Amino acid sequence: xxxxxxxHGAGGVVMQSLIKDFxxxxxxxxxxxxxLEALDDAAxxxxxxxxxxxxxxxxxxFPGGDIGRLAVSGTVNDISMLGAEPVALxxxxxxxxxxxxxxxxxxxxxxxxxxxxxxxxxxxxxTKVVERGALDKFIINSSxxxxxxxxxxxxxxxxxxxxxxxxxxxxDSNIRPGDKIIVSGTIGDHGIxxxxxxEGYGFDTVIKSxxxxxxxxxxxxxxxxxxxxxxxxxxxxxxxxxxxxxxxSGVGLYIKEEKIPIREGVRAACEMLGIDPLEVGNxxxxxxxxxxxxxEAVLEAIRETPEGRDAxxxxxxxxxxxxxxxxxIVGGRRLLPPPIxxxxxxxx
Amino acid sequence: xxxxxxxHGAGGVVMQSLIKDFxxxxxxxxxxxxxLEALDDAAxxxxxxxxxxxxxxxxxxFPGGDIGRLAVSGTVNDISMLGAEPVALxxxxxxxxxxxxxxxxxxxxxxxxxxxxxxxxxxxxxTKVVERGALDKFIINSSxxxxxxxxxxxxxxxxxxxxxxxxxxxxDSNIRPGDKIIVSGTIGDHGIxxxxxxEGYGFDTVIKSxxxxxxxxxxxxxxxxxxxxxxxxxxxxxxxxxxxxxxxSGVGLYIKEEKIPIREGVRAACEMLGIDPLEVGNxxxxxxxxxxxxxEAVLEAIRETPEGRDAxxxxxxxxxxxxxxxxxIVGGRRLLPPPIxxxxxxxx
Numbered sequence: 192x193x194x195x196x197x198x199h200g201a202g203g204v205v206m207q208s209l210i211k212d213f214x215x216x217x218x219x220x221x222x223x224x225x226x227l228e229a230l231d232d233a234a235x236x237x238x239x240x241x242x243x244x245x246x247x248x249x250x251x252x253f254p255g256g257d258i259g260r261l262a263v264s265g266t267v268n269d270i271s272m273l274g275a276e277p278v279a280l281x282x283x284x285x286x287x288x289x290x291x292x293x294x295x296x297x298x299x300x301x302x303x304x305x306x307x308x309x310x311x312x313x314x315x316x317x318t319k320v321v322e323r324g325a326l327d328k329f330i331i332n333s334s335x336x337x338x339x340x341x342x343x344x345x346x347x348x349x350x351x352x353x354x355x356x357x358x359x360x361x362x363d364s365n366i367r368p369g370d371k372i373i374v375s376g377t378i379g380d381h382g383i384x385x386x387x388x389x390e391g392y393g394f395d396t397v398i399k400s401x402x403x404x405x406x407x408x409x410x411x412x413x414x415x416x417x418x419x420x421x422x423x424x425x426x427x428x429x430x431x432x433x434x435x436x437x438x439x440s441g442v443g444l445y446i447k448e449e450k451i452p453i454r455e456g457v458r459a460a461c462e463m464l465g466i467d468p469l470e471v472g473n474x475x476x477x478x479x480x481x482x483x484x485x486x487e488a489v490l491e492a493i494r495e496t497p498e499g500r501d502a503x504x505x506x507x508x509x510x511x512x513x514x515x516x517x518x519x520i521v522g523g524r525r526l527l528p529p530p531i532x533x534x535x536x537x538x539x
Numbered sequence: 540x541x542x543x544x545x546x547h548g549a550g551g552v553v554m555q556s557l558i559k560d561f562x563x564x565x566x567x568x569x570x571x572x573x574x575l576e577a578l579d580d581a582a583x584x585x586x587x588x589x590x591x592x593x594x595x596x597x598x599x600x601f602p603g604g605d606i607g608r609l610a611v612s613g614t615v616n617d618i619s620m621l622g623a624e625p626v627a628l629x630x631x632x633x634x635x636x637x638x639x640x641x642x643x644x645x646x647x648x649x650x651x652x653x654x655x656x657x658x659x660x661x662x663x664x665x666t667k668v669v670e671r672g673a674l675d676k677f678i679i680n681s682s683x684x685x686x687x688x689x690x691x692x693x694x695x696x697x698x699x700x701x702x703x704x705x706x707x708x709x710x711d712s713n714i715r716p717g718d719k720i721i722v723s724g725t726i727g728d729h730g731i732x733x734x735x736x737x738e739g740y741g742f743d744t745v746i747k748s749x750x751x752x753x754x755x756x757x758x759x760x761x762x763x764x765x766x767x768x769x770x771x772x773x774x775x776x777x778x779x780x781x782x783x784x785x786x787x788s789g790v791g792l793y794i795k796e797e798k799i800p801i802r803e804g805v806r807a808a809c810e811m812l813g814i815d816p817l818e819v820g821n822x823x824x825x826x827x828x829x830x831x832x833x834x835e836a837v838l839e840a841i842r843e844t845p846e847g848r849d850a851x852x853x854x855x856x857x858x859x860x861x862x863x864x865x866x867x868i869v870g871g872r873r874l875l876p877p878p879i880x881x882x883x884x885x886x887x
Contacts (some may be wrong), residue, residue, distance in 0.1 A: 195638040197876075200668025213644055214664060217651045221627060236627040236665035236684065239587055243629030243682045244665045247673075277583040279569060281591030283680045290543040296561055312569030313583035316593045319883060320548025325595075325675035332631045334591045336584065399643045464542035500689060528604030537669060 201532035202426025202472070202521055224359070225273065230435075231363050232272040233337070240337035241382040242266055244459070249537040251298065253388040255380075255399030256474075259301035259526065260509055261539060262333035263472055265311045265425070267404040271482060272477065274346070274413065275337035277406055279314035283332035288323045298329070309404035312337070326385040342413035344370040349416025353482045356419065366440035368510040371486035373479040375493055375503040376401065378429050382471035387460065396456040400477035404496040408496040409477070415492045417485025421477050427530050431468040432478055433515045434529035435501040443512030446527065449520050450505040466534040469527065474539060480508065517524040546870040549880035550774025550820070572707070573621065578783075579711050580620040580770060581685070588623040590614055595678050597885040599646065603728075603747030604822075607649035609887060610681035612760035612822055613754040614775070615657045620769040620825065622694070622709040623685035624759065625754055627696040628654070628660035631680035637670045646677070649838055657752035659683070671837050685697040690761035697764025699828045704767065713767040714788035716858040719834035721827040724749065726777050727805040730819035730883040734807065743872065744804040749823035752822045757825070765833025769825050773887055775878050778817040781863045782825055782877035791860030794875065798853040814882040817875065822887060828856065 210230065219228040225235035234244035244265050245367035246518035250256045263280065267488075269493050270277040282302070287293070306312055307399035343361075358365055366384040405423070412418050420440075425431035429451070437444050453468050461468040475498060481489045486504055506518075544555035558578065567576040571730050573583035581590035599606045611628065617624040629651070634643070654660055684720075690708075698704050706713055732748040746886040753771070760766050768788075772780035777799070785792050788834045801816050823846060834852055840846035854866075863875040 193640050195634045195640065195643065195668055197636055197668050197670060200634065200666055206666060208668065210664075212638075214666075217647050218654070218661045218664075221662055223627065223662050224658075227660075227662055227664065234627070234629070236662050237686070237792050239643065239683075239684055241627060241662055241684055242678065243591075243630050243631045243663060245631040245633045245667050245678075245680055247633060247667045249673075279571065279582070279589060280544055281582070281589050281682050283591045283682075285591035285595060285678060286543045286548065288543060288545055291544065299561050299565050306566070312571075312575075313566045314569055314571050314575055314584050314589055315591060316575065318548055318554060318557065318562075318567075319593050319595045319887075320543055321547050321595050321675065324547060325597075327669065329674035330633060330674075330678065330684070331592075332593055334589075334631075334680070334682035336587055336684060338585070361869070459885060474671050482876065488736045508832050514566050516687075539667075 195265040198532035198537050200444045201536060202431055202458055203530040203532045205532055206356040216250060230500055232269040234299060235360060238274055240270050241349055242269045243331060243334040245332045246539055247537050248539055250388055251329055253400055254384050254397050256402040257301050258304045258329065258331055259298040261402050261431050263309060263329040263476060264402050264404045265306035265539060266333040267311060267406050270335055270337035270421045271406040271409040272423055274340050275432045277335050277337045279336055279442050280311055281334040282316040284318045284378050285326060286320045287326040287328050288320055290328055307405060308367055308413055309406055312423045340413055342410060346413040346416045348451050349485060350419055350482055353467055353484055361418060361420050363420060363436055363439040364423060366436055366480045366508045368442055369483050369509040370419055370480045370506050371483055371504050372444060372506045373449065373502055374505050377452045377454045377476045378473060379381055379453060379468035379471035382538045383457045383460045383475040385538045386535050388446060395425040398456045401473055403475035403498055405477055405498055408498045411492045412479060412489050413497055415489045417482045419482060420480040425472050425474060426533050428470040428472055431529050437515050442508045444515045446506035446508045446515060447518045450503050452501045470530040470534055472533060472538045540734060545884050546880035547651045549884065550779055551878040551880045553880055580617040583708060586687045588618050588621055590617040591682040593678060593680045594887055595885050596887055598736055599677055601748055602732050604744050604750035605646055605649050606677060606679055608653045609750050610659060610679040610748050610867050611650055611653035613887060614681040615659060615754050618683055618685035619754040619757040620771055622688050622691040624688045625659045625683050625685045626849040627684055628659055628830045629682040630661050630664040633668045633674060634668045635674040635676050636668055638676055653752060657754055667838040685834060690758060694764045694766050697824050697833060698767055698830055701832055709766060709768050711768060711770060711784050711787040712804055714784055714790055714828045714856045716790055716856050717831050718767055718828045718856040719831055719852050720792060720854045721829060721838055721850055722853050723804045723825045723847045724797065725800045726798055726821060727801060727816035727819040730820040730886045731805045731808045733886045740883040746804045751823035751846055753825055753846055755847045758839055759840045759844055760827060760837050763837045765830045765837060766827055767830060768828040771825050773815040773820045774881050776818040776820055778875055779877050785863050790856040790858060792854060792861060793857045794854035794862045794863060797852050800849045818878040818882055818884045820881060
């Protein structure tokens with residue numbers, strides 16, 4: 192394989208190998224508290240949380256959101272997942288010549304609305320235009336900086352009542368046997384909403400994307416305390432996020448399939464298309480690992496927020512297995528492997 | 540005009556109106572020390588300098604550089620222009636399906652080399668792939684954070700020996716009558732190098748891009764002291780940068796054309812193509828405004844660096860004019876208006 196394929200950008204094992212063989216190999220020497228090679232949701236340098244994501248979603252407008260809402264939410268969420276408060280965003284726009292100004296304005300207004308919702312602002316930006324045919328309409332890069340969350344030290348002090356924890360941030364490598372795994376709501380909504388809004392798919396029910404900033408929900412969880420890790424299951428879905436946790440923390444994860452909340456319409460669409468909903472990307476969901484004694488209290492606090500009302504405890508970390516093991520609805524057990532790619536390309 | 544045109548991304552007055560009418564109108568409420576609406580080289584939030592730029596240069600490899608060197612240099616330079624030290628970068632890659640992995644590696648190695656040169660590192664990143672035809676090969680977004688430069692307070696203390704200055708950063712609005720304007724080297728090299736490497740142009744001499752990180756040259760200037768503003772004349776060239784200064788500082792700028800360093804090959808190419816070299820973008824040059832008494836000393840320090848060896852004092856700020864006035868080589872005077880667009884699209 193000597194050329195870039197769609198799978199290289201799909202959040203699964205092919206993308207991981209591209210990142211390791213080309214990017215980490217050549218670029219990971221920086222003196223960061225949470226460095227590039229951690230491949231976590233964001234990096235930490237001199238106490239500043241920093242994150243960058245490019246958005247190539249197709250179509251630009253979809254049920255429940257648009258590329259602007261997605262760009263703000265994605266960056267806010269990645270920064271939040273480390274236990275930080277997002278402070279400011281930097282937005283890079285790349286437009287195709289001929290793009291309607293009315294659509295551009297609609298997206299700017301959506302960015303505005305989502306920033307207000309998340310209590311962040313755009314501090315700087317950049318606009319580039321390429322000639323017709325050189326780009327499919329519009330790409331946004333959204334970068335952001337964040338500060339250590341006011342409630343993070345309290346949260347970690349609660350963790351330390353129960354066990355040792357060396358890190359100062361909520362990292363993918365923090366999980367230990369016994370920790371409970373919460374998912375903040377229904378899985379697969381975003382990817383299926385994108386898919387269903389593309390031409391040629393005629394589903395009975397309109398599935399709306401879950402795209403939303405999660406920083407207010409995260410705040411509630413940290414104020415309860417006991418959270419050891421958080422991750423937003425975007426490209427590669429729940430399946431990829433859980434496997435990253437298992438691998439980086441060196442623990443098994445035992446997940447009960449029947450506890451994973453999935454909307455009926457999403458389940459039906461996935462069955463029709465032969466897609467595993469656990470591999471479908473989400474843009475308004477988090478998985479949250481909590482020390483056992485605090486899991487119910489964190490779950491309750493999350494359920495009181497609009498973004499977390501369908502939250503469930505879906506399983507726990509264990510030293511009985513080395514990977515992610517799914518207890519299926521029919522009672523069997525199967526390995527949940529990391530996805531190779533993403534069943535739905537260009538969802539973010 | 541209801542659609543995006545090439546001029547909307549070209550750094551001239553059409554782009555300025557897009558930014559004002561759509562972006563600033565809806566997104567400028569943040570509580571930043573140097574906010575979005577300053578439209579300066581970078582923003583400052585909570586003492587952190589932040590900048591984001593997307594790079595759509597065509598071709599990806601050109602004499603003197605490539606998109607990787609450009610992305611690192613561009614962000615390093617914009618952060619430096621405020622009087623900050625760049626600390627870390629965040630890199631967002633968007634690739635077209637089918638892009639050769641060997642070219643990808645070559646660009647990653649160039650990013651590595653330029654980071655080492657500038658003494659920065661990549662802290663985080665993101666990779667997206669779009670299907671064949673949805674993008675012309677490869678786009679990089681480079682974002683970065685910086686800290687107040689160790690020598691900035693000393694530099695400003697030197698400024699204050701001669702006159703009052705309220706701001707804590709090197710802003711476009713800091714220039715006052717009498718300040719001398721230095722350009723750090725020859726003008727137009729980058730844009731003409733890009734143009735000459737595109738198909739169909741057969742110039743006699745190979746013109747190399749000036750693309751380079753300028754933070755080490757900036758450090759030398761700050762250590763001398765007396766610098767009030769710096770700006771890198773990228774899209775829209777020297778002409779646009781000087782007009783932005785004049786407008787934001789509310790001063791006239793009197794520039795002597797004969798003092799502006801331009802390579803013979805660049806001048807010849809511009810004449811052949813009917814392009815004004817002052818409107819052609821640069822990627823390794825800065826204009827530097829200095830209080831009059833310190834201008835010669837700053838010039839000397841800059842000339843001792845490899846990036847600044849061709850530096851010249853090209854003029855000064857004045858209250859005799861309101862705009863940018865060029866004293867032409869033949870002795871006349873003419874208004875130097877801001878460019879409408881950029882004569883060479885996709886140079887960065």
